[in-house]
Amino acid sequence: MQSWVKRSHTDTAKRALNTTSLFGTVCFKVQTVLIDEEVEMVTHCCSLIRGPFKSLQLFGSRDCSSYVSRTRYLMRLKEDDEACRGALQSGNVLLYHKLAPLLRQTQRGRYQLHVLQATDVKGILGKLGKDEQLLNTSVLIGCSDSDIAQFSLDVGSLEKAAVEEMCGGVFIDLRKAFFLLKGPEAPLVTKGQALLRWHQTHAYCSATGQPTQRNQAGSQRVCLTNGTTYYPQMAPVVIVLLSDGRRCLLARQSTFPLGMYSALAGFCDMGETMEETLRREVAEEVGLEVESLQFSGSQHWPFPQSSFMVACHATVSPENAEVNLDGVELEDARWFTLEEIEGALKRKPPPQSTKGEPTGFWVPPSYAIANKLIQEWANQQKKL
Ligand SMILES: NC(=O)C1=CN([C@@H]2O[C@H](COP(=O)(O)OP(=O)(O)OC[C@H]3O[C@@H](n4cnc5c(N)ncnc54)[C@H](OP(=O)(O)O)[C@@H]3O)[C@@H](O)[C@H]2O)C=CC1
Ligand SMILES: [Mg+2]
Structure with a gap:
């Protein structure tokens, strides 16, 4: 029954595509006679036959936006090796x-x-x-x-x-x-x-030491010996811009380019929530106690390996804002005023004097989520 349904829909899809290419108007008729599941099935068949989005456009307007269509299409390609090879x-x-x-x-x-x-x-x-x-x-x-x-x-x-x-x-x-x-x-x-x-x-299974085999889309690898499926991973990192109400805190590692200061960041430990990581990293790196936090956004960061950056704003009490630096990881950490931050945001990296020394501190460029946090803080301060 299942395969008959599939075959019959494949035929329907083929007919729809052929007719459409000749007359261009058949999609309306096809749409009106198919129920949701059938639309899905025909769409899938069409993607196998002729490349996906010609077919999705035929039926897409009925059940989903183009974003949803694309997402479902990618989902199918991850699950169906043959469809993925076709799309390739x-x-x-x-x-x-x-x-x-x-x-x-x-x-x-x-x-x-x-x-x-x-x-x-x-x-x-x-x-x-x-x-x-x-x-x-x-x-x-x-x-x-x-x-x-x-x-x-x-x-x-x-x-x-x-x-x-x-x-x-x-x-x-x-x-x-x-x-x-x-x-x-x-x-x-x-x-x-x-x-x-x-x-x-990740070509080998970490348990058996045997080679793992990927699916066509490359969205997973499987160890054929013990059946473990491996998925691509990112290391979660929390990045936080601290504020004491008037100033924000930026820090630098000795490995940063000369003059660059950024928000505090740290990898999540196993089992931690985002909030716990944030609190711990702030305590470890600058010796401060966070009072409140607010989520801002996130970013995939490829350097040095894939990190998933979760960006937050957080506050500390102005009475307890004295920095106690962890000298191992950080070279410096300082509170900066709005005026100083606005100057740094305008500066093009790396600003250098004739001697090669930076003429003022600067912040990560716009594609780094640290920059977004700093911009947001500055905009917020200007409204106060
Ligand atoms: N996109 C952006 O705007 C920004 C991105 N970042 C990124 O955030 C990330 C984290 O910042 P950072 O301050 O260095 O982090 P941490 O403060 O957690 O310190 C890094 C150290 O943590 C240890 N560590 C723990 N878990 C991991 C892991 N999964 N991968 C690598 N090291 C780990 C390592 O120590 P050990 O070597 O001793 O084992 C490493 O040297 C960095 O990759 C950085 O590039 C930072 C600032 C801005
Ligand atoms: Mg850090």
Whole structure:
């Protein structure tokens, strides 16, 4: 029964697609005769036949927004290896070479992600005498605004310069690439790299020592010996901007670039809540007791490995605001006034005098969530 239903819907989907491509109006009729489950099924079948979002657009307006459609589509690709392989054939691919992403420079000198089509990648592999199967080691990272599945692929086994020449791009270290990219390209490139790195470092089961096998999307790995499923992980970190009502507290580690101060941050210990981590880190690093906290936002942070940054504002009492520095991790921690913070926010990093010494402190750039916390605090203070 199940397989009959599937077959029958596959046929329906095929007919719908063929008719639509000829007359363009059949979608309304198909929509009106299908119930929700059937729409799901036909949508799924269509994605197997012709690439997903042509079919989702046929039925999408009825049951979901494009965001929901994309999310469900990605969900299916993670569960269905065959559908994912199909999507890869018509998908977009971000290339990395030993985890350095491929960028290209526009005529105006700006850097952008160099997005290739899977067919282009196959062409490159063919020209370099490599097996096209390398494409299948791509991992699924998202879905573009134009509804095309996006993958990332590490071609570290190929000669870097040859790939760069063929693509007209350049592989750039992630730290630099992250600074160069604008808008949604920056988080996308870090996500692609983080997932590739996870696969490169989780090829074996930590219990049996046997190789693990990935699914096509790259969203998990399984040990075939003991059945354990491994999922990509991020290390949770709490980042907090402390305020005593008039000033905010910033600190620096000796490894930070010269003159840079940031909010306090720390990794969560096993079993801790976010609130407990925040309280502990503030006590450990600057010897202060937090009175209240407020969640602000979050960010995936790829350096040095994948962290999940949870950003908060917190207050301490002005009567108990004397910093008692933990000299091991922090080099300095200080309270700054609104005026000082506004100056730092305007400063371009790294501001240097002729001697190479910083002319004033500065804060992390806008793509770092620390910057958002500092901006929010400054805006809030200006309203008081
Ligand atoms: N996006 C942003 O705006 C900002 C991001 N960050 C990021 O936040 C993260 C945490 O900040 P940081 O102050 O360094 O953290 P911590 O204050 O927790 O100190 C780091 C130390 O904690 C230990 N540690 C515990 N668990 C982990 C783990 N899972 N991974 C790595 N080290 C661990 C290590 O000590 P040991 O080496 O002794 O074992 C490490 O040196 C950093 O990755 C940093 O890049 C920081 C500020 C701003
Ligand atoms: Mg810290």
